[in-house]
Amino acid sequence: MEHAASGPAGPAAGAVAGLPAAPSVFGPPAIDCDVHVAVPSVKTLLPYLDDYWRDQFLTRGIDRISWNMTGDPPNAPISARPDWRPQAGKPGTDLDLLRGALDAFGSSAAIANCIYGGAALHSEDMAAAVCRAVNDWIVKEWLDREPRLSASIVVPLGSPELAVEEIERRAGDRRFVQVLLLAMGEVLLGRRHHWPIYAAAERHGLPIGVHAGSTYHHPTLAGGWGSHFIEDYVAQAFGFENQVLSLVSEGVFAKFPSLKFVLIESGVTWLPPALWRFSKTWRGTRAEIPWVKRKPSEIVRDNIRLTVQPFDAPDGAARLERIVEQLGSDRMLLFSSDFPHWHYEGTDALPVAPSSPLAQRILFDNPVETYPRLKVPPAREKETLS
Amino acid sequence: MSTTVLERAPAAQRGTPTPVKLSVIDCDIHPQVKSPAELMPFLPKQWQDYARMFGGLYRQVFSDTLSHPRIAPDVARADAWPPDGSPPGSDVPFMRMQHLDANNVEYGMLMPLNRGPGNQRNLDYGAALASAVNDWQIEKYVKAEPRLRASIVIAHDDPPAAIAEIRKRAGNRNFTQIMMPPKSIEPLGRRRYWPIFEEAVAQNLPIALHVGGVNGFPPTGGGWPSYYIEEQHTNVQGMQGLLTSLVIEGVFERFPDLKVVLVEGGIAWLPALKWRLDKHWKRLKAEAPHLRLAPSEYIRRNIWLTTQPLDEPDRDSDLAETFELVGFDRIMFSTDYPHWDFDEPRFLLGKLKIGKENIEKIFSGNAKALYGLA
Numbered sequence: 120m121e122h123a124a125s126g127p128a129g130p131a132a133g134a135v136a137g138l139p140a141a142p143s144v145f146g147p148p149a150i151d152c153d154v155h156v157a158v159p160s161v162k163t164l165l166p167y168l169d170d171y172w173r174d175q176f177l178t179r180g181i182d183r184i185s186w187n188m189t190g191d192p193p194n195a196p197i198s199a200r201p202d203w204r205p206q207a208g209k210p211g212t213d214l215d216l217l218r219g220a221l222d223a224f225g226s227s228a229a230i231a232n233c234i235y236g237g238a239a240l241h242s243e244d245m246a247a248a249v250c251r252a253v254n255d256w257i258v259k260e261w262l263d264r265e266p267r268l269s270a271s272i273v274v275p276l277g278s279p280e281l282a283v284e285e286i287e288r289r290a291g292d293r294r295f296v297q298v299l300l301l302a303m304g305e306v307l308l309g310r311r312h313h314w315p316i317y318a319a320a321e322r323h324g325l326p327i328g329v330h331a332g333s334t335y336h337h338p339t340l341a342g343g344w345g346s347h348f349i350e351d352y353v354a355q356a357f358g359f360e361n362q363v364l365s366l367v368s369e370g371v372f373a374k375f376p377s378l379k380f381v382l383i384e385s386g387v388t389w390l391p392p393a394l395w396r397f398s399k400t401w402r403g404t405r406a407e408i409p410w411v412k413r414k415p416s417e418i419v420r421d422n423i424r425l426t427v428q429p430f431d432a433p434d435g436a437a438r439l440e441r442i443v444e445q446l447g448s449d450r451m452l453l454f455s456s457d458f459p460h461w462h463y464e465g466t467d468a469l470p471v472a473p474s475s476p477l478a479q480r481i482l483f484d485n486p487v488e489t490y491p492r493l494k495v496p497p498a499r500e501k502e503t504l505s
Numbered sequence: 506m507s508t509t510v511l512e513r514a515p516a517a518q519r520g521t522p523t524p525v526k527l528s529v530i531d532c533d534i535h536p537q538v539k540s541p542a543e544l545m546p547f548l549p550k551q552w553q554d555y556a557r558m559f560g561g562l563y564r565q566v567f568s569d570t571l572s573h574p575r576i577a578p579d580v581a582r583a584d585a586w587p588p589d590g591s592p593p594g595s596d597v598p599f600m601r602m603q604h605l606d607a608n609n610v611e612y613g614m615l616m617p618l619n620r621g622p623g624n625q626r627n628l629d630y631g632a633a634l635a636s637a638v639n640d641w642q643i644e645k646y647v648k649a650e651p652r653l654r655a656s657i658v659i660a661h662d663d664p665p666a667a668i669a670e671i672r673k674r675a676g677n678r679n680f681t682q683i684m685m686p687p688k689s690i691e692p693l694g695r696r697r698y699w700p701i702f703e704e705a706v707a708q709n710l711p712i713a714l715h716v717g718g719v720n721g722f723p724p725t726g727g728g729w730p731s732y733y734i735e736e737q738h739t740n741v742q743g744m745q746g747l748l749t750s751l752v753i754e755g756v757f758e759r760f761p762d763l764k765v766v767l768v769e770g771g772i773a774w775l776p777a778l779k780w781r782l783d784k785h786w787k788r789l790k791a792e793a794p795h796l797r798l799a800p801s802e803y804i805r806r807n808i809w810l811t812t813q814p815l816d817e818p819d820r821d822s823d824l825a826e827t828f829e830l831v832g833f834d835r836i837m838f839s840t841d842y843p844h845w846d847f848d849e850p851r852f853l854l855g856k857l858k859i860g861k862e863n864i865e866k867i868f869s870g871n872a873k874a875l876y877g878l879a
Contacts, residue, residue: 180578189568192559239566241573242731305729335566335721336729343690344564344721346627351562 141498143225143482144466145473150486150495151221151229153330153383153426153455156261156270157193157211158235158253160185167252172245185209186236190333190351196461197352203459210459214264220458221267224466227483228495229456231261231270232299232330232383238276239301239334246275250285254295262294269493271299271328279312283319290323296492297381298325302358303333309362309369317371321378324491326424329362331355331384356431359385360393363419367397370410372422379489381424384457386431388438391445394419420448424489426455427481429462430470439470443477453489454482527864528611529850530872532811533715533768533839534604534653536615536646537579537594544620547637547644552630562626564721571719573736577845585843593843597649604842605652608850611869612878613653614681614839615642616715616768622660623686624719631660635670639680647679654876656684656713664700671701675708681876682711682766686718687747694747694754702760711764711809711875714747716740744770745778748804752782755795757803764875766809769841773816776830779804805832809875811839812867813848815856825859833863837872 143149158164162182165173176182187193187209199210203220211217221229237249250273257270272289274282282298289295298320306312308329320327332355338344339354359382366372366380394416401408401415411418432438443449456468471477487493538544545553565572577583581593585603594600605613617638625631635658642655657674659667674680683705691697693714705712717740723729724739744767757763782800790796796803810831818824828836840847850868857864872878 179574179576181574183578184567184570184574186570187560187568188566189561189563190566192568194558194560196558236566241729241736244731245574333566335564335572336723338564338721344626346562348559348562 139498140227140483140495141225143227144223145225145469145478145482147473147479147482148495148498149224149226149454149482150490150493151224151226151456151458152381152453152486152489153428154217154220154229154231154268154458155211155460156217156231156233156257157209158186158233158237158256159208159212161237164237164249164252164256167255168248172248172252175245188234188236188239188332189335190348191234192348195348198461199459200461200464203461214261217458218265220456221265224456224468226267226456227498228267228269228493230296230328230490230493231257231268232328233257233271233273234299234301234330234332235273238273239304239336240275241277243275243278243281246277247281247285250275251288254285254289258292258294266496269294269296269490271295271297272325273299274316276301276304276334279315282316286316286319286323286325290319290325293492293494296325296490297328299328299330301332301334302329302355302362302382302385303335303337303339305334305336307362307365307369309365309367309371311369314371314374317375317378321375326379326381326489328381328383329359329385331359333358355384356386356389360389363390363393363423364397366422367411367415367418368408370408372418373410373412376422379422379424381426381453381489383426383455384429384460385425386429387425387427387452388432388442390419390425391442394446416447420446420451424451424453424485426453426457427470428455428457428468429460432470440475440477449477449480450485450488452477452481453486526609527850527854527868528609529838530869530878531604531608531610531613531840531842532766532837532872533616533813533841534600534613535594535842535844536617536619536642537592538619538641539591539595541620543595543645544634544637544641547640548633552633552637555627555630561620561624561630563621563624563719564626565719573730573733575845576733580844582843582845582847585847597646600842601650604840605650608840610652612872612876614713614872614876615646615653615655616684616713617642617656617658618715618717621686621717621719622658623662623689625660628660628663628666632663632666632670635660635667636673639670639674643677643679654681655679656682657710658684659701661685661698661701662690664697667701668704671704671708671710675710680710681878682713684713684715686720687714687716687743687767687770688718688720688722688724690720692746692750692754694750694752694756696754699756699759702756702763705764706760706762711766713766713768714744714770715768716743716770740769741771741774745774748778748808749782752800752803753786753793753796755793757807758795758797761806763807764809765807766811766837766875768811768839769813770810771814771816772810772812772831772836773818773824773827775804775810776827805835809835809837809871811837812853813839813841814846815848815853817856821856821858824856828857828859828863828867833859833866834871834874836867837875838868
């Protein structure tokens with residue numbers, strides 16, 4: 120429980136004492152809570168597999184497969200902004216482009232999320248081997264090479280037991296700051312099936328990141344499968360909404376009161392109306408779930424966080440301030456660039472005026488409070504090192 | 506052992522009589538593209554752009570491979586890779602040399618699986634892709650190798666588009682059948698698919714149901730299996746479920762002349778399924794008064810099956826007995842070339858002790874009769 124209860128942190132929390140984090144392009148220092156790194160191909164993972172799995176991958180030709188996810192087609196316009204698209208290979212495979220984005224925003228730190236189909240494999244053993252390889256690869260190819268980066272732990276989505284093993288394996292490396300799950304998997308996230316993951320995460324001060332995406336083990340719409348990618352993208356919000364309902368209703372936050380869930384690439388504007396409805400229904404049906412003793416909207420305020428990109432509202436800063444008012448908390452939103460995805464141009468990633476008091480909270484204070492393991496390099500680190 | 510009849514030794518040079526080689530009709534040969542770009546010229550510009558940008562929208566997590574990794578690269582025999590390294594099945598001269606000539610194939614039925622037009626969630630793309638795959642089969646395979654016959658691939662979840670595609674191809678005798686994946690978004694016996702069956706009957710074309718399809722449902726009633734060994738076996742229950750649907754929904758009552766070929770789903774399960782269907786039908790037929798025959802009678806009349814992967818009982822006599830229960834006139838030889846679980850004609854001959862006449866039916870006679878081949 121050493122990290123579980125992180126109190127409110129000041130602006131310089133996490134920075135080396137006496138050296139505040141550097142200002143970002145927006146003014147206050149920024150922590151980018153969602154940048155993407157992508158495994159170029161299965162072949163990339165071969166050096167990180169043990170003998171049995173390397174042999175399996177080679178003899179079965181698995182090394183010749185990309186495991187591109189249906190929901191994340193690498194050549195789709197949304198998958199990479201033109202200036203963030205590498206000349207060759209998948210978006211998210213070029214460290215220099217990522218560094219360029221961190222420089223452009225002036226981000227002091229960033230959390231790398233690797234969304235990879237390998238985690239969704241039906242074979243728990245193969246998925247676990249792949250996740251272990253991906254995490255090793257993240258350390259070697261990204262974290263060891265770029266000090267501003269932290270990362271989420273990729274875990275096999277079908278096996279809480281093996282997911283916990285992977286969390287324990289990574290917990291000693293404090294550059295891993297979060298456990299990564301998907302918005303639409305095989306079993307709703309509130310179910311007790313997943314609780315061992317939450318116990319391990321809480322033990323190590325790791326929030327649970329729930330990223331947009333689906334294992335496609337179930338249709339993306341309640342009525343089945345639509346015809347277009349647009350439908351699947353929009354449906355992510357429905358998936359997140361159902362997970363919020365599941366987490367609260369099943370009692371995850373009664374059992375793990377200090378655990379934070381971060382909804383990543385979820386959009387934001389659907390949440391207030393969802394909570395109005397949820398809290399209203401709870402008033403009428405709360406006897407069914409007696410462990411939920413507070414209004415769902417209050418629990419969500421305490422335990423759920425959201426990244427801001429892609430921000431799902433018309434342009435105009437006033438909208439975000441209304442949303443925050445409706446949520447009743449300025450602690451819930453976390454800055455993200457969603458590099459390399461294409462949702463905005465230039466550095467127009469902050470859906471609130473930089474002069475607003477909200478900006479400091481979204482850019483820095485909220486991320487620091489959410490990620491107790493995150494180390495923010497101080498402003499003068501470069502000069503100190505040189 | 507009867508395998509000698511197929512040996513390709515240059516017997517004449519050794520001064521011995523040339524053995525009469527058994528000619529075979531292979532009802533399951535898989536063509537393949539050398540690369541996805543190979544289909545592009547057959548697609549309209551709009552769908553070329555779609556294919557490049559999105560690749561295809563599926564009901565499974567991966568866009569470029571099935572969700573259970575297979576046991577061999579490209580699911581293929583290790584020796585089926587052409588010398589230039591292109592994918593197995595993608596090189597016509599190599600296929601001719603390795604399979605069509607070597608195994609004395611008189612006719613071969615193409616079963617294109619790649620890119621899966623019927624699996625596309627975008628129905629317009631599925632229809633365009635089906636049409637492209639059909640043109641491609643003729644241009645690349647049938648024109649180069651007249652022993653090969655194409656299958657009319659359709660996007661079955663859009664019946665009007667599927668029917669238009671069938672009509673476009675039906676006059677071309679190089680297409681011998683219509684091909685659909687058995688894993689559809691509703692069981693194939695449901696009425697949404699009946700217009701396709703009606704058209705098949707009108708055009709006198711059999712419908713081949715080759716195992717596969719990506720419908721987004723777990724392949725077992727209890728959920729998703731972990732391993733390929735399990736997932737591959739779900740084809741066996743999958744075919745049984747499909748047949749149960751076709752029979753009980755009344756497809757063969759409504760379309761008595763419909764001919765359905767079950768490809769690569771095995772055979773040995775069929776007697777037991779017929780017994781089970783008949784038993785429950787007898788007690789419950791009040792629920793299905795539209796069935797005027799026992800389920801087994803529709804199956805005997807309307808269903809054909811292919812041999813590969815051959816079920817292998819410990820005693821060969823059990824195989825012969827099973828074939829007899831299914832009907833020697835309803836079973837057609839297939840190899841599944843170039844896939845890893847390929848069955849050689851010699852292997853099948855060695856296992857089947859059913860007399861020369863039945864052997865001839867299974868290796869070519871039944872397919873000739875069904876497809877109207879000379």
